[in-house]
Amino acid sequence: xxxxxxxxxxxxxxxxxxxxxxxxxxxxxxxxxxxxxxxxxxxxxxxxxxxxxxxxxxxxxxxxxxxxxxxxxxxxxxxxxxxxxxxxxxxxxxxxxxxxxxxxxxxxxxxxxxxxxxxxxxxxxxxxxxxxxxxxxxxxxxxxxxxxxxxxxxxxxxxxxxxxxxxxxxxxxxxxxxxxxxxxxxxxxxxxxxxxxxxxxxxxxxxxxxxxxxxxxxxxxxxxxxxxxxxxxxxxxxxxxxxxxxxxxxxxxxxxxxxxxxxxxxxxxxxxxxxxxxxxxxxxxxxxxxxxxxxxxxxxxxxxxxxxxxxxxxxxxxxxxxxxxxxxxxxxxxxxxxxxxxxxxxxxxxxxxxxxxxxxxxxxxxxxxxxxxxxxxxxxxxxxxxxxxxxxxxxxxxxxxxxxxxxxxxxxxxxxxxxxxxxxxxxxxxxxxxxxxxxxxxxxxxxxxxxxxxxxxxxxxxxxxxxxxxxxxxxxxxxxxxxxxxxxxxxxxxx
Amino acid sequence: xxxxxxxxxxxxxxxxxxxxxxxxxxxxxxxxxxxxxxxxxxxxxxxxxxxxxxxxxxxxxxxxxxxxxxxxxxxxxxxxxxxxxxxxxxxxxxxxxxxxxxxxxxxxxxxxxxxxxxxxxxxxxxxxxxxxxxxxxxxxxxxxxxxxxxxxxxxxxxxxxxxxxxxxxxxxxxxxxxxxxxxxxxxxxxxxxxxxxxxxxxxxxxxxxxxxxxxx
Numbered sequence: 001x002x003x004x005x006x007x008x009x010x011x012x013x014x015x016x017x018x019x020x021x022x023x024x025x026x027x028x029x030x031x032x033x034x035x036x037x038x039x040x041x042x043x044x045x046x047x048x049x050x051x052x053x054x055x056x057x058x059x060x061x062x063x064x065x066x067x068x069x070x071x072x073x074x075x076x077x078x079x080x081x082x083x084x085x086x087x088x089x090x091x092x093x094x095x096x097x098x099x100x101x102x103x104x105x106x107x108x109x110x111x112x113x114x115x116x117x118x119x120x121x122x123x124x125x126x127x128x129x130x131x132x133x134x135x136x137x138x139x140x141x142x143x144x145x146x147x148x149x150x151x152x153x154x155x156x157x158x159x160x161x162x163x164x165x166x167x168x169x170x171x172x173x174x175x176x177x178x179x180x181x182x183x184x185x186x187x188x189x190x191x192x193x194x195x196x197x198x199x200x201x202x203x204x205x206x207x208x209x210x211x212x213x214x215x216x217x218x219x220x221x222x223x224x225x226x227x228x229x230x231x232x233x234x235x236x237x238x239x240x241x242x243x244x245x246x247x248x249x250x251x252x253x254x255x256x257x258x259x260x261x262x263x264x265x266x267x268x269x270x271x272x273x274x275x276x277x278x279x280x281x282x283x284x285x286x287x288x289x290x291x292x293x294x295x296x297x298x299x300x301x302x303x304x305x306x307x308x309x310x311x312x313x314x315x316x317x318x319x320x321x322x323x324x325x326x327x328x329x330x331x332x333x334x335x336x337x338x339x340x341x342x343x344x345x346x347x348x349x350x351x352x353x354x355x356x357x358x359x360x361x362x363x364x365x366x367x368x369x370x371x372x373x374x375x376x377x378x379x380x381x382x383x384x385x386x387x388x389x390x391x392x393x394x395x396x397x398x399x400x401x402x403x404x405x406x407x408x409x410x411x412x413x414x415x416x417x418x419x420x421x422x423x424x425x426x427x428x429x430x431x432x433x434x435x436x437x438x439x440x441x442x443x444x445x446x447x448x449x450x451x452x453x454x455x456x457x458x459x460x461x462x463x464x465x466x467x468x469x470x471x472x473x474x475x476x477x478x479x480x481x482x483x484x485x486x487x488x489x490x491x492x493x494x495x
Numbered sequence: 496x497x498x499x500x501x502x503x504x505x506x507x508x509x510x511x512x513x514x515x516x517x518x519x520x521x522x523x524x525x526x527x528x529x530x531x532x533x534x535x536x537x538x539x540x541x542x543x544x545x546x547x548x549x550x551x552x553x554x555x556x557x558x559x560x561x562x563x564x565x566x567x568x569x570x571x572x573x574x575x576x577x578x579x580x581x582x583x584x585x586x587x588x589x590x591x592x593x594x595x596x597x598x599x600x601x602x603x604x605x606x607x608x609x610x611x612x613x614x615x616x617x618x619x620x621x622x623x624x625x626x627x628x629x630x631x632x633x634x635x636x637x638x639x640x641x642x643x644x645x646x647x648x649x650x651x652x653x654x655x656x657x658x659x660x661x662x663x664x665x666x667x668x669x670x671x672x673x674x675x676x677x678x679x680x681x682x683x684x685x686x687x688x689x690x691x692x693x694x695x696x697x698x699x700x701x702x703x704x705x706x707x708x709x710x711x
Binding site for chain 2: 283284285288291293294302
């Protein structure tokens with residue numbers, strides 16, 4: 001079920017459950033309190049009745065002042081018809097006279113009140129006519145009372161008040177041995193309680209509804225930023241990398257999440273842009289040699305040519321192909337360095353000898369341009385890939401010669417500083433403009449748009465940087481226009 | 496037709512120039528931006544093939560400066576094929592745009608279209624009486640029969656036909672039919688005109704003495 005996977009719905013279900021539990025708890029407590037209050041009132045009433053009945057017991061029948069007055073020991077007519085004149089049959093039976101001023105305890109306001117008095121021999125002394133008659137399932141009040149341990153000698157033994165069917169009853173054993181049992185119907189109270197319960201359920205239901213609606217609103221509000229984030233993420237994953245999440249509350253948890261995501265998206269976009277730029281530059285670099293080959297071959301094939309013309313065509317094509325090969329090799333090397341898959345040899349070698357060999361290698365080019373190479377190399381052993389590092393030095397030297405002025409010079413210096421090999425290649429050339437300096441190690445960077453000279457794709461310094469960094473070193477450039485440029489390579493000598 | 500090619504890649508420059516010359520165009524070349532702008536400003540080319548990435552001055556700059564004084568049709572040649580580059584090129588005043596690597600036949604077709612448009616012609620075929628000039632196939636037909644012409648002779652006929660009704664001066668003809676390496680002082684032009692008259696009839700090209708030539 002998708003509904004149970006949605007946080008919104010899960011939150012709401014939990015919220016609803018908790019609300020139901022809390023409401024039920026409150027409702028139950030309120031109901032119980034009301035019930036207890038009502039029963040306590042009944043119980044007090046019952047106990048007062050016991051007192052009245054106990055007083056009525058043993059009391060001589062009052063006489064009216066004029067002798068013809070109504071005896072007061074009769075409850076109101078129709079209420080307790082059986083009470084009538086006290087039973088006089090048994091001598092041992094005490095007399096029972098209920099005073100009329102006490103009779104209101106059993107008046108019309110409580111037509112269901114009843115009493116029942118017996119002596120210690122289970123002999124009935126008095127009873128109200130409407131005492132519910134229960135046998136079998138009925139309770140023997142005497143037995144109940146006998147079970148009660150006396151709290152004090154000569155004090156009445158009081159039975160607990162208990163509910164039975166729709167009646168509330170209790171009893172008391174007087175020290176003289178008589179037992180008074182009183183009870184009353186609790187039907188009206190039960191009805192009242194039912195009404196209270198219904199009210200509570202209705203109010204509770206209403207609160208639950210309002211609570212759920214409020215909860216829904218709250219959850220929606222809380223979830224909304226997440227939905228914004230997810231919508232933005234969907235757009236971004238669809239390829240629109242410039243999309244950002246709208247951060248309104250930068251301090252909230254979701255605001256911080258959005259900010260983090262935004263910065264991730266920004267980095268992603270930059271990486272993609274860089275990748276795109278790289279690919280487009282690479283394609284661009286390949287386009288020119290391909291164009292050369294296409295135009296050259298198409299022209300050559302237009303008509304019959306002499307052998308020397310064909311030869312020239314083939315030579316041009318070869319140059320273009322060489323250029324492409326060089327470019328592809330450089331690109332692949334960069335890709336390997338990027339992915340950390342370039343395997344470097346870790347051999348101990350004399351860096352000064354490598355540098356010297358590189359200087360020898362580029363000497364013909366330097367002589368051609370009338371540039372002097374001055375080497376100051378102190379012997380220094382380092383651990384690393386000599387071939388790759390030689391490539392770096394050669395690249396720096398060729399640049400220094402190519403961008404030098406005629407009769408200029410190139411100084412190559414190698415020394416050890418605090419256990420770090422420091423190689424500097426300084427030229428006396430035109431220098432690099434300050435705004436170009438940060439891009440010098442960028443891929444396909446060329447200070448001059450001129451790309452005459454096959455293979456000069458602007459990848460040399462990028463590869464040099466990759467090689468040096470793969471050795472754990474750094475490469476820096478400093479330049480002053482019309483004075484010269486100095487490249488400095490720091491390499492750890494290793495153990 | 497005289498074309499200027501500004502391209503810094505020497506092999507490419509040479510092969511395009513050779514191919515165009517074989518097509519019968521007079522071709523001038525410039526290896527960098529400064530040279531390219533100088534030539535473009537000082538000669539009336541029928542079209543310029545302009546590379547974007549150039550040393551000393553890039554293609555955009557050349558185009559911008561050239562457009563202030565001339566309407567020479569310019570075909571931009573570039574390795575950048577992104578739409579914004581094309582838009583920039585066309586907005587700066589380029590008349591067409593070819594992305595490297597290109598096919599020579601396409602480049603030539605676009606060049607022909609450029610020249611045709613600048614002469615306010617909409618089709619490749621120019622009809623003059625019984626004469627038909629197919630500028631795409633570079634053939635001249637007389638009553639549906641092909642007339643054999645040399646490349647230079649054809650170029651002469653085509654140029655005059657494209658400027659039909661106008662008097663074309665000898666200087667103009669020299670500028671458009673011969674490239675920078677040929678001497679314009681020779682009487683080569685007269686030889687070509689007389690050859691064309693022999694093949695297409697003496698009345699085809701009229702001479703306006705002291706002014707130049709004209710196809711009416």
